[in-house]
Amino acid sequence: MTWIHPLAPEVEEPADVLGAKAHGLVGLGRLSLPVPPGFVIGTGACRAFLRHGRLPDGLAHELVAAVAELEAVTGRRLGGPERPLAVSVRSGGTGSMPGMMATILNLGLTAEAADGLAAETGDRRFALDARRRFLASFAAATDAPVPDDPLGQLTAAVAAVFSSWDTPRATTYRELHGMPHDLGTAVTVQAMVYGNRDRHSGSGVAFSRDPTTGEPVPFGEVLFGRQGDDVVSGRSLTQPLRVLADREPAVWAGLLGAMRGVEAHDRDACSLEFTFETGRLWLLQVRSGGFAGAAAVRVATDLADEGLIERSEALRRVAPEHLRYLRTPRIAAVGEADVLARGLGACPGVAVGRLATTADTAARMAADGPVILVRPETSPLDMHGLAAAAGVVTARGGPASHAAVVARAMRKPAVVGVADLTVDVAAATVRAGGRTLPEGTLIAVDGSGGAVVVGHPRLAPAAADPHLQRLLTWADELSGDASERPEAQRLRAAHAILRR
Amino acid sequence: MTRPGSPLVTGDDLLVLHALRCMGFVSLARVAEATGLPGPEVESELIDLAVAGLATRVGGDFGGWGLTETGRAADAERIADELDAAGTRTVVAAAYEGFLTLNPELLDLCGAWQLRSAGGVATINDHDDPAYDARVLDRLTDLDRRAEVACADLSAAMLRFRRYRVRLAGALARARSGALDFVTDSTASYHAVWFQLHEDLLATLGLQR
Numbered sequence: 001m002t003w004i005h006p007l008a009p010e011v012e013e014p015a016d017v018l019g020a021k022a023h024g025l026v027g028l029g030r031l032s033l034p035v036p037p038g039f040v041i042g043t044g045a046c047r048a049f050l051r052h053g054r055l056p057d058g059l060a061h062e063l064v065a066a067v068a069e070l071e072a073v074t075g076r077r078l079g080g081p082e083r084p085l086a087v088s089v090r091s092g093g094t095g096s097m098p099g100m101m102a103t104i105l106n107l108g109l110t111a112e113a114a115d116g117l118a119a120e121t122g123d124r125r126f127a128l129d130a131r132r133r134f135l136a137s138f139a140a141a142t143d144a145p146v147p148d149d150p151l152g153q154l155t156a157a158v159a160a161v162f163s164s165w166d167t168p169r170a171t172t173y174r175e176l177h178g179m180p181h182d183l184g185t186a187v188t189v190q191a192m193v194y195g196n197r198d199r200h201s202g203s204g205v206a207f208s209r210d211p212t213t214g215e216p217v218p219f220g221e222v223l224f225g226r227q228g229d230d231v232v233s234g235r236s237l238t239q240p241l242r243v244l245a246d247r248e249p250a251v252w253a254g255l256l257g258a259m260r261g262v263e264a265h266d267r268d269a270c271s272l273e274f275t276f277e278t279g280r281l282w283l284l285q286v287r288s289g290g291f292a293g294a295a296a297v298r299v300a301t302d303l304a305d306e307g308l309i310e311r312s313e314a315l316r317r318v319a320p321e322h323l324r325y326l327r328t329p330r331i332a333a334v335g336e337a338d339v340l341a342r343g344l345g346a347c348p349g350v351a352v353g354r355l356a357t358t359a360d361t362a363a364r365m366a367a368d369g370p371v372i373l374v375r376p377e378t379s380p381l382d383m384h385g386l387a388a389a390a391g392v393v394t395a396r397g398g399p400a401s402h403a404a405v406v407a408r409a410m411r412k413p414a415v416v417g418v419a420d421l422t423v424d425v426a427a428a429t430v431r432a433g434g435r436t437l438p439e440g441t442l443i444a445v446d447g448s449g450g451a452v453v454v455g456h457p458r459l460a461p462a463a464a465d466p467h468l469q470r471l472l473t474w475a476d477e478l479s480g481d482a483s484e485r486p487e488a489q490r491l492r493a494a495h496a497i498l499r500r
Numbered sequence: 501m502t503r504p505g506s507p508l509v510t511g512d513d514l515l516v517l518h519a520l521r522c523m524g525f526v527s528l529a530r531v532a533e534a535t536g537l538p539g540p541e542v543e544s545e546l547i548d549l550a551v552a553g554l555a556t557r558v559g560g561d562f563g564g565w566g567l568t569e570t571g572r573a574a575d576a577e578r579i580a581d582e583l584d585a586a587g588t589r590t591v592v593a594a595a596y597e598g599f600l601t602l603n604p605e606l607l608d609l610c611g612a613w614q615l616r617s618a619g620g621v622a623t624i625n626d627h628d629d630p631a632y633d634a635r636v637l638d639r640l641t642d643l644d645r646r647a648e649v650a651c652a653d654l655s656a657a658m659l660r661f662r663r664y665r666v667r668l669a670g671a672l673a674r675a676r677s678g679a680l681d682f683v684t685d686s687t688a689s690y691h692a693v694w695f696q697l698h699e700d701l702l703a704t705l706g707l708q709r
Contacts, residue, residue: 168605168642168643168646169604169605169608171639172605172608172609172639172642172643173608175635175638175639176608176609176612176635176636176639177617292621292622293621296621319618319621321618321621321623322621324621324623348624359524359525360525360558362562363525363558363560363561363562363563364560366561366562367560367561377709379524379695379699379709380522380523380524380692380695380696380699381523381524381699382524383523383524383525383687384524384525384526384562384563384564384566385562387562388561388562399611400604400607400608400610400611401607402607402691402695402698404611405607405610405611405614405684405691406691406695408614408615408624408684409614409684409685409689409691410685
């Protein structure tokens with residue numbers, strides 16, 4: 001085949017052909033880790049599509065053959081009335097462009113196939129939910145009616161993913177991140193695994209180490225009975241990854257084994273997106289590294305101590321930019337603090353103050369000392385409260401929400417997307433983690449790590465971080481200069497030696 | 501009241517009432533800027549609204565003019581009536597669709613203006629790299645052009661929406677001429693005006709955020 005490659009261990013095409021996502025999945029396959037069967041339409045087909053405005057000659061034939069192969073492997077038929085095969089159709093270029101391009105789930109679930117799925121599983125509700133998600137994701141991606149035949153659906157979906165490379169938002173993203181515009185995206189087509197299948201199904205994301213602190217403990221979140229897009233959207237209430245240890249021990253053990261395997265192979269911390277269907281684990285995406293700040297320092301020194309990398313490599317992995325966190329206060333030992341909830345850090349820094357649930361009360365209370373404004377989300381009507389507050393917490397929204405933009409504009413430490421948080425304005429209370437706090441309670445927000453803590457926590461003098469001190473000692477040994485200098489300078493001196 | 505084909509003109513009292521609905525607690529000067537009405541006229545409207553129990557002025561560092569609960573309810577009713585009377589619900593709903601397509605990109609751009617990735621770490625953009633800032637502003641200019649198209653029908657149907665075009669274009673022009681505050685930071689920044697337009701479309705259509 002010219003355009004299409006199987007998702008198989010023997011595939012040797014590089015990431016600029018397969019896209020980073022499929023390239024990672026092939027790597028997982030080589031480690032004998034569970035990846036749903038599928039194939040990849042390479043970036044070359046996307047470039048041809050964008051050049052000529054239509055799918056390249058020969059791709060249609062290859063699609064038929066690849067689908068037939070997938071049907072043989074799974075023992076299912078795409079859109080078949082019995083034991084139907086449904087597939088996910090996902091974008092994936094050489095570089096990560098999260099959320100910028102189209103994704104279609106449950107493709108092939110025609111009305112007839114959904115009946116087949118209902119009969120097979122004995123669960124009509126599940127089958128209809130899966131069909132509904134197909135229709136919604138197809139409509140969002142294509143703006144066109146859904147073809148009746150499943151192969152027509154697949155062709156339209158592939159074209160839609162290719163087209164989404166050139167949407168204004170994706171173009172803006174590449175422009176802002178200095179990514180080339182002419183590479184195109186690959187399309188990964190895989191047999192669906194259903195996180196919404198039953199009580200023993202779900203989706204989540206797992207980190208081999210805590211992405212906030214770098215501590216070598218598995219970290220992440222899981223959502224039972226849902227497909228992966230619900231986890232990423234931040235609209236649903238996730239649970240800490242650890243609950244899997246009791247509820248789905250086999251999935252938990254599988255994840256731990258997978259993370260160990262990937263770490264040993266890539267010699268770096270990793271994260272996995274996963275789905276489990278009826279107690280069986282499947283890996284949908286892998287990423288290596290990507291930790292920042294204190295976590296990057298901790299991971300690099302720990303990996304050197306564990307013998308996975310040399311000390312020189314540990315030094316190489318920590319860019320001087322990672323040390324900027326030294327000037328941003330953090331909550332010390334979050335593990336010991338009274339954590340109310342966790343969200344996404346949207347503006348770095350720590351603020352401590354009394355809880356207010358409306359902008360009006362925040363503006364009033366601010367006369368008597370610092371206030372933390374806690375809102376479901378923010379609108380322009382909250383602006384005077386934001387101006388009055390020392391810090392901000394919102395239940396909804398991500399780092400690119402109006403609330404986050406405004407908090408950063410005002411330089412207020414902010415935590416957004418605290419899904420577990422309910423603000424009861426009438427009762428002037430906030431509920432999270434099974435607790436109810438009245439207005440006026442002293443709380444603290446850490447806009448770097450995303451923690452919301454009850455009381456006045458101890459703040460960390462970041463420079464005293466023992467892992468950083470170890471790393472800097474290694475740096476001094478290498479540069480042969482132990483004089484008193486700023487941390488970033490000590491690191492830069494070591495980097496200069498390493499570059500020779 | 502209106503000739504077919506000409507935009508609906510909102511009365512000054514509703515303009516001021518609705519500006520407060522979309523802006524929260526603000527100074528008289530900011531209401532004047534948002535509505536495009538002269539300051540003394542705005543003040544007289546605000547006093548009338550206060551007398552009617554619809555608006556109130558709160559003192560203190562973070563105070564200003566804002567709506568009472570009654571004022572909020574009155575605005576919802578009058579804005580919905582205006583929409584029905586003008587028969588422009590379809591136009592506004594379509595404009596809102598167009599707005600929602602652009603909104604994630606605008607937020608991406610604001611995020612990129614404030615934070616940039618350095619060595620894989622998101623750090624505060626301290627605006628010491630004019631080439632990077634120019635890239636963001638070029639994309640913002642491109643988005644603004646598309647926003648103008650999306651909102652053209654809206655302004656043609658209801659005159660009060662035309663003010664957003666003026667304010668957005670003004671903020672962009674000032675940012676491009678070196679006033680960096682006019683992207684995300686100032687109360688008259690591109691993001692601040694955009695955020696109010698978002699609130700206005702929701703309020704006009706009677707939708708929740």
